[in-house]
Structures are given as C-alpha cells and as structure tokens.
Amino acid sequence: MKNLLSIAAVALLSLPVACSGQSAPATVKPGTYRAVLKTKGGDLPFGLDIQPTAGDAKGYAVFAINGNERLPMDAATVQGDSLYIPMALFESELVAKIDGNLLRGVWRRRRTAQQVQSLPFEAQHGVTYRFAPGKAASANLSGKWATDFGSKTGKVDTVNAVGVFNQKGNQLSGTFLTPTGDYRYLDGNVIGDSLFMSCFDGSHIYLFKARHNPVTKTLTGGHWAGVSGYEDWVAHFDPNAELPDPAKLTYLKPGAKTLNFSFPEPNGKQVSMTDPRFKNKVTIVQIMGSWCPNCMDETNFMSPWYKRNKQRGIEVVGLSFERSPEMAESGPKIDRMKQRFKIDYPIVLAGTNDKAQASKALPDLNAVVAFPTTIFIDKKGQVRHIHTGFSGPGTGKYYDQYVEEFNRLIDKLVAE
Structure with missing residues (x-):
C-alpha cells in the first residue's frame, strides 16, 4: 500500500482533489451517499455509508453498499x-x-508497479x-435466466451463466452464477422494459444494462x-437453467491420489502436505488469491468455520496465486488478507494467477x-x-446449499 500511496500522491498533483493551502481539515457529512463511477458504459452507481470514528476527528468508517451487502x-x-x-486488500x-453535500474525485487501482487505473468518482449525501x-417497471424479471456472456448472435447459443434475480416494484437484486464463481451482490432497477x-x-466494478x-x-x-x-x-427466461457440476470441472490426473506441493509462507516457512500438522487429519486446500473477491467471500466463510471446527481434527491451508511471483511484492498482500479475515491457518505463495502457470x-x-x-x-x-x-452469500439459496453440502462432506470425512 505504501507504493500505491506514493503513486497516488504524485497523481494528485494533476487532479483537482486537494488544496495545499488549507489550514484546517474539512469535515465530511455523515450518512448515506449515492456514489457513481464514470465508466464507458455510463454512470455506475453504488452506496456509501460514511460515519465518523469515535475519538478521531479526521477518521471515518466507510461501507460500500450493494444490495444486502455492507462491505467495510x-x-x-x-x-x-x-x-x-x-x-488495501485490492x-x-x-x-x-x-464540497458540502458532494464528494468529487477519482477511484484508483494499482495493477502493477507501473500501471494505475482510474475512473472519475463523485458522491451526493442523502441520496439513496x-x-x-x-x-415504474413494465417487466418483472424475477427468476432464473439462462445467460450467454459474449454472445455474438443475440441468441442464447451457449449457457455460461445463470442470472438469478428478485424484483420488488422497480427494484432489482441478484447475481449471475458461473462455473467459476458468481458476480457477487448486484443491485439495480427495472425502468420500463430495461434492466440496470x-x-x-473495491475490486469488482460491474455495470449491466439490458432490454427485455x-x-x-x-x-x-x-x-x-x-x-x-x-x-x-x-x-432467456428459464426456471430450469443449470450450470455444469462444479465437482466435475477440476480433477486428479490418472494415477494421482493426493495433492503434492511445497510452497513458502510470507515468513519464509515452507509448507507441504507431508508436514506433521496435516497427518491423520481432514485437510481443506483453498486455491485462491488476495486479488479475488470470490476468494474473499470463501475466506470470509472459511476462517470462522475453521476456528469453530479445528479441534475436530481438521486443517486448512491456502495456496495463494498472486499477480507477482516475488515474495517481496506478494507477501504483504497475503499478510493483509490474513489480518482482514483473521485467518489462523497458513497461506502460502504458490505462484502467479495465470491459470496455465497455476x-x-x-x-x-x-x-x-x-x-x-x-x-x-481425507485422513x-x-x-x-x-x-x-x-x-x-450474494447468491442466496445457492450459498446456503453449498454450506450444507460442505458440512455434510466434512462430517463424513471426520467420521471415517
């Protein structure tokens, strides 16, 4: 984050978001803001809740609001x-x-040491x-939709996602399920015959528009x-739309029975499946990355679950694939992730997030x-x-179903 802030400080010199001559800091009006990012597709709105931090005149707690999620x-x-x-995690x-009821500036994200992406940002206090x-909406889009992202024909030639929507009046919430994860919490409106x-x-920046x-x-x-x-x-509206079985996409090669690996933690300690801590224990291996919001959702489930269940003879280890293979670059990101989610199990740097390299x-x-x-x-x-x-959790019942199946499998392996 230090490098990011250094880059940001330089970038600020060319942006109208700070005045060096001001003697006293400004104050932010607490409450809810309607925020927008200015994207190529138009305004991308989201909610912000900004509240002062007790005992800190310059500090504020901020939450991004998307549907039912309040993300700190x-x-x-x-x-x-x-x-x-x-x-910092992203x-x-x-x-x-x-500026009174308004905030005007930029969103920035560091992609590499040399590349910083940015979009104009503004937010208005009290607008929800x-x-x-x-x-008013002239269509009701509640239900399941067989979806083809990247369609070149305007027809559902393939199903590579399933839209799951819930509409109340003109308000629309839901997400898209895909074979590799979901689009997290989406929030919006149906205006006339159109979806927004x-x-x-902080990482995902998604804008969807469509006509019904x-x-x-x-x-x-x-x-x-x-x-x-x-x-x-x-x-296409399809109450029976389904994705491929997630248990059949990744599998062991013929002849393999276990997962062999040996990778370092940020502190330099090497972690391997042959370590004594994993012997005769049920072990869960997360293939993940600190840059990945779906991995963030899984870790938000896994970390407290592990604390409640580790005494049953269970271990968890995270194999983190980052944008850089260098520990000096990626080690601090892994440490920040461990701190944010209070992770008690080891997270190692396994390589880069290129799927072929992984x-x-x-x-x-x-x-x-x-x-x-x-x-x-297994043991x-x-x-x-x-x-x-x-x-x-943005998928609703699909998340609940995953948790139920997860616990059922673990109970079976522990009992063996």
Whole structure:
C-alpha cells in the first residue's frame, strides 16, 4: 500500500482533489451517499455509508453498499480538503474533494508497479436511489435466466451463466452464477422494459444494462467491467437453467491420489502436505488469491468455520496465486488478507494467477480452472472431492446449499 500511496500522491498533483493551502481539515457529512463511477458504459452507481470514528476527528468508517451487502472499507481519513478511502486488500482507493453535500474525485487501482487505473468518482449525501427514482417497471424479471456472456448472435447459443434475480416494484437484486464463481451482490432497477444493475466493492466494478423482450422472454444488453472491459450478453427466461457440476470441472490426473506441493509462507516457512500438522487429519486446500473477491467471500466463510471446527481434527491451508511471483511484492498482500479475515491457518505463495502457470504449479490436477477451487483431502492424505468456484452469500439459496453440502462432506470425512 505504501507504493500505491506514493503513486497516488504524485497523481494528485494533476487532479483537482486537494488544496495545499488549507489550514484546517474539512469535515465530511455523515450518512448515506449515492456514489457513481464514470465508466464507458455510463454512470455506475453504488452506496456509501460514511460515519465518523469515535475519538478521531479526521477518521471515518466507510461501507460500500450493494444490495444486502455492507462491505467495510479500510479506515478513511481527511487530509486537507479531501477524503481518502483506502481498500488495501485490492490495492485501490477513493480520493475525493469535500464540497458540502458532494464528494468529487477519482477511484484508483494499482495493477502493477507501473500501471494505475482510474475512473472519475463523485458522491451526493442523502441520496439513496440506485439508477432512477420513481420510474415504474413494465417487466418483472424475477427468476432464473439462462445467460450467454459474449454472445455474438443475440441468441442464447451457449449457457455460461445463470442470472438469478428478485424484483420488488422497480427494484432489482441478484447475481449471475458461473462455473467459476458468481458476480457477487448486484443491485439495480427495472425502468420500463430495461434492466440496470451494478456493483462496486473495491475490486469488482460491474455495470449491466439490458432490454427485455416480452414476446421471446429474452434480455439483450451489455456488460461493462473495470476501466475498459465490455462484452455483449443475452439471456432467456428459464426456471430450469443449470450450470455444469462444479465437482466435475477440476480433477486428479490418472494415477494421482493426493495433492503434492511445497510452497513458502510470507515468513519464509515452507509448507507441504507431508508436514506433521496435516497427518491423520481432514485437510481443506483453498486455491485462491488476495486479488479475488470470490476468494474473499470463501475466506470470509472459511476462517470462522475453521476456528469453530479445528479441534475436530481438521486443517486448512491456502495456496495463494498472486499477480507477482516475488515474495517481496506478494507477501504483504497475503499478510493483509490474513489480518482482514483473521485467518489462523497458513497461506502460502504458490505462484502467479495465470491459470496455465497455476496448473503447472499443481501437476496432480488436470488444470486450475477457477479461483477459488476447494480440495478436500481425507485422513489418509487422499483427495476425495474437488469443488470448482464458489457461490457466495450474494447468491442466496445457492450459498446456503453449498454450506450444507460442505458440512455434510466434512462430517463424513471426520467420521471415517
């Protein structure tokens, strides 16, 4: 984060978000803000809740609001006339000049030591609507939608995602399930015959737009991601839409029975499946990355679960695949992740997050298809189950179903 802030300090010299001559820091109005990022697809809205920190005149607690999620940002501070909201886990930040009810500035994310992405940002105090207030919906989009992202024909030629939506009036919430994870908490509106949904969590920046055709029961639109990503998508209403079995996408190669690895923790300690801590214990291996919001959701489940269950003869180890293979670069990111989620089990640096390279690092597997992937190993050290992807809490009943199946499998392995 130190490098990011150094870059940010230089970048601020060319942005109208701070005034060096101000003698006393400005104050931020506490409460709810309607925030927007200015993307190529138009305004991408999300909620912010900003509250002063007790005993700290310059400090604020900030939450990003997407649907039912209130995601805590890192502690925010006022410097001069600007508010700084860091999200160290994702190496990003919001920086905005305070102007009464308004905040105006930029969102920035460090991709590499030389590359910083940015988008204009603004937020208005006391405004709570998402896309548009008081505009009626002429369509009800609740239910399941067989979806084809990247469709070039305007037809659902393949199903690579399932949209799961819940509409109340003109308010729409839900997500897209995919074979490798979900799009987390999406929130938005149905305005007339059109869908508008968005998400901002510091890493994910998603904007969805689509028009509904009541005759063909299809949605046709576009998806903007991050600073420059875009793809067409089309969906067809289908209550029976399903994805491939997540237990059949990643598997051991013929002849392999266990997962062999040896990787270092940030402190330099080497961790291997042959270590005494894993002997005669049920072991869960997380294939993950600190940059990955779906991995964040899984870890938010796994860390407290491990604390409650480790005395049953269970261990967990995280294999983190980061953007850089260098420990000096990626070790601090792993440490920040461990601190944020209060992780008691070891997280090692396993390599880079390129899936081809990650697959080479774990040659017992057919391939690393998704981050996260969860591997269940029995007391004899043999792989018994591999689950590709993760359906997080934004998926509702699909998350509940995953937790139930997870606990059922662990109970079986512990009892053996």
